[in-house]
Amino acid sequence: MSRVCELTGKKAMVGNNVSHALNRTKRKFDANLNDKRFYIPEEDKWITLKISASALKNINRKGISAVIKRS
DSSP: OOSOOTTTOOOOEEEEEEOTTOOEEEEEEOOOEEEEEEEETTTTEEEEEEEEHHHHHHHHHHOHHHHHHHO
């Protein structure tokens, strides 16, 4: 499975490692993803999502139902 947030679509970004001599080599910044189970009371079932940490903060603030409807 790819490392992409299922709610926000966040994925890895590309950048450079920079040494003290300013040599640059390519590197990858992975998204901060977690597998998390959520209970959906409207459907009376559990779902498992691979979401980013920022999406989890939004779910804690707004609720899982509102965030799923928006995305």
